[in-house]
Amino acid sequence: MRSANPKIVIVGGGAGGLELATQLGHKLGKKNLAQIILVDRNRTHIWKPLLHEVATGSLDSALDGVVYSAHAAKHGYQFQLGTFCGLDETTQSISVAPIVDEAGKVMLPERQIQYDKLVIAIGSVSNDFNTPGVKENSFFLDSHQQANRFHNALLDSFTRVHQSESINELNIAIVGGGATGVELSAELYHVTDMLKVYGLSKMTADKLNIHLIEAGERILPALPERIATSARVELSKLGVNVMENTRISEATAAGFVTSEGKLIEANIMLWAAGVKAPDFIKDIGLFELNRANQIMVKPNLLSTVSDDIYVIGDCCACQQADGSFVPPRAQSAHQMAECVEKNILNELKAEPLIDYVYVDHGSLVNLSRYSTVGSLMGNLTKSSMFVEGKIARLVYISLYRMHQQAIHGTFKTIALWCAEKVMRVVRPRMKLH
Numbered sequence: 001m002r003s004a005n006p007k008i009v010i011v012g013g014g015a016g017g018l019e020l021a022t023q024l025g026h027k028l029g030k031k032n033l034a035q036i037i038l039v040d041r042n043r044t045h046i047w048k049p050l051l052h053e054v055a056t057g058s059l060d061s062a063l064d065g066v067v068y069s070a071h072a073a074k075h076g077y078q079f080q081l082g083t084f085c086g087l088d089e090t091t092q093s094i095s096v097a098p099i100v101d102e103a104g105k106v107m108l109p110e111r112q113i114q115y116d117k118l119v120i121a122i123g124s125v126s127n128d129f130n131t132p133g134v135k136e137n138s139f140f141l142d143s144h145q146q147a148n149r150f151h152n153a154l155l156d157s158f159t160r161v162h163q164s165e166s167i168n169e170l171n172i173a174i175v176g177g178g179a180t181g182v183e184l185s186a187e188l189y190h191v192t193d194m195l196k197v198y199g200l201s202k203m204t205a206d207k208l209n210i211h212l213i214e215a216g217e218r219i220l221p222a223l224p225e226r227i228a229t230s231a232r233v234e235l236s237k238l239g240v241n242v243m244e245n246t247r248i249s250e251a252t253a254a255g256f257v258t259s260e261g262k263l264i265e266a267n268i269m270l271w272a273a274g275v276k277a278p279d280f281i282k283d284i285g286l287f288e289l290n291r292a293n294q295i296m297v298k299p300n301l302l303s304t305v306s307d308d309i310y311v312i313g314d315c316c317a318c319q320q321a322d323g324s325f326v327p328p329r330a331q332s333a334h335q336m337a338e339c340v341e342k343n344i345l346n347e348l349k350a351e352p353l354i355d356y357v358y359v360d361h362g363s364l365v366n367l368s369r370y371s372t373v374g375s376l377m378g379n380l381t382k383s384s385m386f387v388e389g390k391i392a393r394l395v396y397i398s399l400y401r402m403h404q405q406a407i408h409g410t411f412k413t414i415a416l417w418c419a420e421k422v423m424r425v426v427r428p429r430m431k432l433h
Helices: 015-029 048-056 068-075 144-163 179-198 225-238 280-284 330-348 389-408 410-426
Strands: 007-011 035-040 078-081 084-088 093-096 106-108 111-114 117-120 170-175 208-213 241-243 248-252 255-258 263-265 268-271 309-311 362-367 371-376 385-388
Touching: 007 015, 015 035, 015 068, 015 330, 015 389, 035 068, 048 144, 048 179, 048 389, 068 078, 084 280, 117 330, 144 170, 144 179, 144 268, 170 179, 170 255, 170 263, 179 208, 179 225, 179 362, 225 241, 225 362, 309 330, 330 389, 389 410
Parallel strands: 007 035, 007 117, 035 078, 117 309, 170 208, 170 268, 208 241
Antiparallel strands: 084 093, 093 111, 248 255, 255 263, 362 371, 371 385
């Protein structure tokens, strides 16, 4: 790095970006060895694997989120609110879009932020594959704002069924049989079971019809078949209509239309089939991209077009020895953040960079309070170990605790766990507003 006090800019405060900003803040920012700046379009952070719980009201993003500005003040980095909208490699600066208030008034004009090292960690968005009508008629779960919009629509639908004498069912259609679709399906039944405690006793689980639609041969295609089979059995017990080998050709106000012309009627429609990096990455015209808009990187996670730009997380196209790309998972983002942290520290010490090697620690799917299934160890052993029940649930919860520990430290993570136990007693188990 050329500067005596280099400016390291991290764009995106998701799992990888926030963990990286925290660790660099501790090791460089607090010691005035570098200036660490985190840029994100949101004021708060929610761990993305939990967005389905925000959508159903099991988790309150206003109470359970991490406020970037407050977190930055404690951990040695700076936070700037704004949407990344451009990049000039010549001047080594990024552009941040204007910030406007609810009335449309510009609070802060477009601005540029200089960098010596840039880390792009902007995550991913749902890939609708240009299917007609999806954007206009479906919900997505790419951010906590989108999850909150789904939650509001869900509460409205619950209320309508409860207070109506003629409406006796609520149809929800979810496209995408990956982890998000599967976990959301189970969580919807869980919160419906709780409604009677909060005065919506006429909206019962037997009035809930969930259609989980997967284009492939089975749900959870990225996971071992045994996990998918176990999850399908559990979902069927709950009442979920699992529709495999079903392709969607169109979304209308009435529901999803299959490639065979059949209408799957739905009051609420959600699209969770596939991810891609945001489209504006292509518009920048600088990076080498793969088919999912992800930015191609070298083995050390530097972009293929610049040695001043690292890429981590879901927007990173890191090719493995077998030609496949590292999957867009929280564990991938966590590992990439650790690798880039070491490489930035090595650059400051004029030491060689290390290459990133993805380590699959296994996969877990949490079916709300009903079941948790998955496999552990992944490629650490010749064969994975299938787990389910309480052991799997414990491991699933520990993944979130590990993320909390990375951004808060051990003491505060324990304190947060204790606070959660107390809050369960004094506040509703479901967000109802």
